[in-house]
Amino acid sequence: MLVNLTGSDRLLSITYFGHTSFALESKGTVVLLNPGIWENKPVVPDDFSARIVIATNRKDDAIGNSAAISVNSKAWFLGNKETVEKATEQGVKPWLLHVLENEVPYEVPDVRITPYNLSRIDEEKDGRIDNLGLLIEIGGMRIGYLGDTTIRGPFELLEMDILITPIGGGATFPVKDAVSLCIDAKPRIGIPMRWTSEEQPMKFSKYLEQFGQGTEAVVMQPSQKLSVQWAAGNEFRYELN
């Protein structure tokens, strides 16, 4: 559904930087997710201004240059214990750090973040490492963000308006698991991330169109911005620039 948006307090802007990096912005509050380093380059510039920076795991493609962004913009850095430890090593000041505990919400005005323990495959050591899935309530929306997950955890049971899910396989969900979760969780829109071939988002979109039972796929390209709102209080609308 592509419509012209009108002003509303319940308005959310989602910017995609590539890989698993997104910025959620509502009423001036910016939450930056996984500003990782991908193909040896940071996908988000060091001088990006955010209020909260979250890395869902300690791998470089998730934590990336979070420390620099957090320090430069004096943003809170959130992550699980081992990720926070790594951020500390990278120079984030202690007063900016906050360790997220499983299912313990973290709240600042206009934002509520509930973490859930998930895991990603460690492709180097052939094991698993902790990865957080996040339910972020911002701008009147409930956004599920799975980071680099390979399991779905409780997300199929959570009520979400938007689900941001990896689809690239390898360390994370392949397309089929992302689609399967969307079918079960029934968010209003599903946004893929972390694809490794152009075919993957096309398939994600195609499968959701067919089997999503109401969930629409929105494939964002790096630098694209998605505006989402509850128009007239209860009508869900979105527009991709």
Next chain:
Amino acid sequence: MSENEKKNVIIDLEESERVQLGGRSELESIDTSGVMSVVNVSDRSRIWNVKVHLGDSRGSTDISKESLAAGEVDIGSKWESRYKVSVDAPIVKLSEIFDTCGDIDTEDPHWAYVSGKDNPVKITLSIKNETDGEIDNIILNKTVPPELSDIQILSTKSGHAEYDEGTKQIVWKDFLIYPHEETAIVIGATGVIDDTEPRSAGEIVLTYRGEGQQRSVLDPDLTALTEFLMGIETAETEPNQWECTLECSNESDLIVRLDKAEVFVTPEGGGEKRKMIDASPSIEMTPNQQWKASFTVASKETPKCTQDLLYTPVRVVTKRVLGTIEKAPQIIPVAKIDYIKTFDPPSVNSFDKTPVEVTIEVKNTGTAKLNEITIIDNLPGDVMPPTSEHVTVWIKGKEFSGPFEFIIDPEDQEPEKHHKVTFTVKDLKDSVGEIEPGESVKINYAVMAWRNRPEKEYPSPIACSANTHPAGIEAEMSSPQDGHKLGVIYKKRAISTKKAINKGANAGEYVVVLVVSNNGEVTAENIKMTDWIPAAFEYVSTDPEDDHPTITKVDDGTNMVWNWTRMNPGDQKKMKVTVQGEGEYERREPEVTSI
């Protein structure tokens, strides 16, 4: 001499047309030539100084001279001259309709066999007389190809037809065709071909005669000399009065026509000759018949008379056209298809939901061009079917955006049901062109494998068919009913429970720690864990609170029941249940079930 015994010199025009037709009865070439003969039918008289006069009638021939000198033609002999004639079409039109599916009436005949099937062949041979005269001496030979059996002459409008099994020939003869009439024969047969090599439909040779007809417009006439006696008798009737009689007699056994008789007298004193007889009798003189003409003249001496006679044997013109039409065999291609069906991935994990790409490619493996393709795919249960707008079609390797049908029956997406998916594309000749041998139609769509169970089988049989234009018997290819099974990879389920009973902070308080883990390879669903609290204890609380159980009183205590809809591999739930009571806390192991 009776009329029948009259002997006339014959000018005979025998013209032959040799026609080649192509496989579709189209005219490929026509070669027409003629033999003009002068036949001396006499038993005892030569003819000589024979000249054939053609005048302006040579138009369509290669004869350059108006008159042809035939010289002397002896008794019973003949003189011949050959010539070529230019024509556009034969006097007889032969056409063959070789319909490979005679059971289905269509405007145009079917032109291809279907491999591996009984093809109900119907052959219709038509001959039309295009002239104003009769055509006779007709003999048609049709070679029957070896792949045809059950040969039957279904009908003949005229004549008699027989099939000779030994020579594999149908011979149709003993009839004539009246001017501008048409006749036909219909032959039935069954064609069975097991490979795809194009077949010959069998050649046809037709011979015929058109008596009294000609292809040229030659209108020949003849002049000649033969044995013909002539003289002038001079008899004095009175002194110096003479009666002169021109006498001539046909000494041959041919009919001779006397065209001109002139007698001249030379005056006694000299001077210019005087014509005394100037006759054009145009009389046809039978053998030995005489003709006389007299005049009187005064002369002291016997008059000097000279004569000039013009005669010629009478000729008749006979003519006919002899024709041969050779029709090349129509080449009959063979329709055949094959298909490839693939699942991607070929197998899905049990109890999971997995999108599966179904690709079906129907290839023209025959030698006939195909105009329509139908694919029927039967989806098993536990598979969510595609939606009709999500099929992609490639024809000849290019994505196809033209019209096609994609029907899902029943028209829903309920994975519990079996669904039949029917794809049909028709009239390709009007869109991207017919499917040539070696080309293909490929379709792709996605289905969603829906929590498939490892102990079940999921066959997805397929039936493909194709047809030419016009449509006749379909070329078909299908799988066995249990073919194309979607594989289900059995993933081991392993739900484990651990329990610890620890003393609580207060007297009579215990903290029961319960850990349930999915240690299997597959997501577990509808997990139900039950633990028991002895009768002397009461349930107090659960940490975390969200995981509080359903409490049910039973005879010997209290049952706590937890239900989770799903646990992924590696997922773990840990609860601390606080109970309060008196006495020893008896341990029973928790029970867990799932699918």
